[in-house]
Amino acid sequence: MSQDTARRVFRIEAQAIQDLLARLDASFDRAVELLFKCQGRVVVTGMGKSGLIGRKIAATFASTGTPSLFLHPAEAVHGDLGMLVREDALLAISYGGDTEEIVLLLETVKRLGIPLATMTGNPRSTLAQSSDVVLDISVKEEACSLNLAPTASTTAALAMGDALAIALLDKRGFKEDDFALLHPGGNLGKRLRRVESLMHAGDDLPRVTPATLVPDVIYEISRKKLGVAAVVENGGKLIGIITDGDLRRLMLKRKNEALSLTAADCMSCNPVTIGKDELAATALRLMEQRRITAVLVVDDAQIVLGVVHLHDLWTLQLF
Numbered sequence: 001m002s003q004d005t006a007r008r009v010f011r012i013e014a015q016a017i018q019d020l021l022a023r024l025d026a027s028f029d030r031a032v033e034l035l036f037k038c039q040g041r042v043v044v045t046g047m048g049k050s051g052l053i054g055r056k057i058a059a060t061f062a063s064t065g066t067p068s069l070f071l072h073p074a075e076a077v078h079g080d081l082g083m084l085v086r087e088d089a090l091l092a093i094s095y096g097g098d099t100e101e102i103v104l105l106l107e108t109v110k111r112l113g114i115p116l117a118t119m120t121g122n123p124r125s126t127l128a129q130s131s132d133v134v135l136d137i138s139v140k141e142e143a144c145s146l147n148l149a150p151t152a153s154t155t156a157a158l159a160m161g162d163a164l165a166i167a168l169l170d171k172r173g174f175k176e177d178d179f180a181l182l183h184p185g186g187n188l189g190k191r192l193r194r195v196e197s198l199m200h201a202g203d204d205l206p207r208v209t210p211a212t213l214v215p216d217v218i219y220e221i222s223r224k225k226l227g228v229a230a231v232v233e234n235g236g237k238l239i240g241i242i243t244d245g246d247l248r249r250l251m252l253k254r255k256n257e258a259l260s261l262t263a264a265d266c267m268s269c270n271p272v273t274i275g276k277d278e279l280a281a282t283a284l285r286l287m288e289q290r291r292i293t294a295v296l297v298v299d300d301a302q303i304v305l306g307v308v309h310l311h312d313l314w315t316l317q318l319f
Contacts, residue, residue: 040087057161065174073101097125196276199306210264240267
């Protein structure tokens with residue numbers, strides 16, 4: 001029985017979103033343009049369950065490049081209206097469109113000349129009639145068996161808010177690098193860590209010169225415990241790389257003379273490199289594609305800055 005109830009809820013809420021798709025029109029484009037042109041913050045407001053959805057939408061805006069905050073309408077009329085400034089835009093969420101606490105905000109919104117976009121299930125409501133653009137989030141029925149509790153309607157509002165946020169993200173050209181700056185914590189923050197914060201640099205960077213003898217190369221690789229050594233010229237410019245595998249193959253093929261050779265005799269001349277500002281996830285993808293366990297970090301002049309190892313990425317649990 002409970003599973004039957006869940007299936008019915010899923011069907012109703014899925015249909016609510018499907019109906020939004022069928023109603024999508026130029027109003028959505030106007031809403032995106034209104035919010036995109038905002039020079040201040042996109043202030044989201046809503047009461048009750050709509051307010052809870054509004055908080056999530058504001059958080060999604062803020063995390064995807066659109067400065068935003070949530071304004072509780074009841075708190076607003078008791079002093080928090082000072083949070084609104086002329087440069088802001090207001091996104092109001094009210095299914096009925098006549099929520100008293102939000103309607104009370106209209107005088108201040110109009111006086112300040114703040115553009116107003118409304119998400120509502122009643123396009124003929126007071127709030128809708130006072131708005132610059134209206135997004136219809138009406139649903140045929142709530143998933144509640146009594147058809148009372150906001151369920152399908154809040155799902156539709158949340159989906160519309162997500163659509164606005166992602167449309168604004170695309171319009172702003174918001175990229176992974178921008179996302180990384182706003183998400184330094186948690187698992188997402190780990191995926192967006194920069195190579196510079198993970199690489200082994202300074203005295204921890206294994207490096208040799210072209211003239212370094214193989215025994216000293218072995219010592220440097222063993223001492224730094226990263227399985228590789230960068231081969232650099234004066235000034236630290238990269239000219240090659242030597243790996244554990246290179247040394248093993250050298251010993252097998254030229255064992256009688258291997259220890260008298262130099263780094264220049266056994267290095268690979270076109271090592272895989274990455275920039276210090278690249279993301280940890282990019283480094284991982286590069287290692288997987290090239291089937292290697294370490295990648296050298298260089299600047300634009302090919303000066304070696306460090307090395308990032310697969311083990312460093314394991315610690316971030318990117319796998």
